Amino acid sequence: MIAVRLVVFLTLWVIAMFPLLSQAGHENRDVTTIAADRLKLLIDSGEKFILIDLRPAKEFQEKRLAGSRSIPVTELDKRLGEIPKSGRVVVYAATASNDIPDEVFQLFEDERYKNVTVMLEGFQGWEKRKFPVETGRR
Secondary structure, X not given: OHHHHHHHHHHHHHHHHHXXXXXXXXXXXXXXXXXXXXXXXXXXXXXXXXEEEOOOHHHHHHEEOOOOEEOOHHHHHHHHHHOOOOOOEEEEOOOOHHHOOHHHHHHHHHOOOXXXXXXXXXXXXXXXXXXXXXXXXX
């Protein structure tokens, strides 16, 4: 009987917590996220998508995910047209996705981007796992 109660409790807890997980720290937004491990699997399998690095250009020039484009957060509103509204787009910042300014998500929402996914752990999480990066100027 205790096991059944525990299963019911855990099930209800997961259901109650799922919306919080999908919002990635942005209380009023439905933000789609992807873990660095999952992104690495997609890259390794040849999945087609566009990577957007939201970090400052200097950080991008030093090192980045292979094949990513630099569109710093400070330039995003002016360069939004460079991001397609179709196909898969993954954006990342230096740190965890809940550190990305809420204005970024508001901009994607206002401009009706439904194809943008955010890497949860950010570039630091990618490096922490010792996943490959490109280095040097591009």
